[in-house]
Amino acid sequence: MAKVTDKAREVAATYEGANEPRPLTGYLALLATYGTGLAAVAAAVRLSGRSLPDRVRLQDLATVTVATHRISRLLTKDAVTSPLRAPLTRYTEPAGTGEVNETVRHHGGFRHAAGEMVTCPFCAAVWTATGLTAGLVLAPRLTRLVAAAATAVTGADFLHLTYEIVKQRARGVERAAPPERG
Template sequence: MDVRGRVARLRRAYAPHEHRPLGGYLVALGAYGGVIAGLTAVVRVTRTPVPQAPSTSDVVLLGIATHKLSRLLSKDAITSPLRAPFTSYDRPIGHGEVMEQVRDQGSGTRHALGELLSCPFCLAVWVATGLTGGLVLAPRLTRLVATALTSVAASDFLQLAYATAQRKADGGAVPERDDD
């Protein structure tokens, strides 16, 4: 039996009452493995030393930057053109973010990419891998980019805290627009 037949049989056994694009997930897993292999090859060819362990400050910086970049890519209204081939607009969810639904028509790979691109938790693995690879291959540039993303994340929390404090000061009244 060919690979497609095996995947189809596995999908029917795995989720007989729900569409789960296992073949598309395999493609995504293969692509992720390719990214890891590519990063590893570049590190070996360039003979770039890999740190024994990242510093605590780098882990915190990249963690916050991963959070912000994952949300920007997966939920921000401005980045919706990147997701549009794989998702469809559902509704705004506030503060410049949108909810999108994965497109059901098309291939399993298209569906899997829609899930990946619209889920900040799913996308975070890819973003963290890219930032970690950047930390090894171009540490100064990666720290600079991560610092900017971390600053935006801190600003987001301050904006939300300010809006919350303003609502409490105004007796709980909700302003016309929270994102002003």
């Protein structure tokens, strides 16, 4: 066991940059957690007697894709969910409408890796998509309902932002228009 530990330390030391230590053991713990979650889902599918679908319906794929985007941003960037990330992160600045930028609070180990995970929408998307996809097998009606709601929120966000852009452009046109002659 000591040889394995020594080799792991050697790999970590070789991998790390001079100015930025990388939390390889933390990443390994996250990978193990993800793998354990997948094994639990596989066991739940087997115990439930359900079978995997031969293919994914295009409508499910589209809805889960949009829902994954929205949920991963909600978990990693939304100002309202920042208390969930606060033990691992530090607020740095606003990041647009309702979103914040945060930095990892702890350096090295699991807390660093988890801090990166909860501030990275791309990282969280993998876990979110996995959860929604597992949900399509284990609880398809509930999963479709949750995915539909998240997709609707994404559409509403897009409409809100579009509306604001149109308003700003209209104000710019009003200011730039010469006075009418009468």
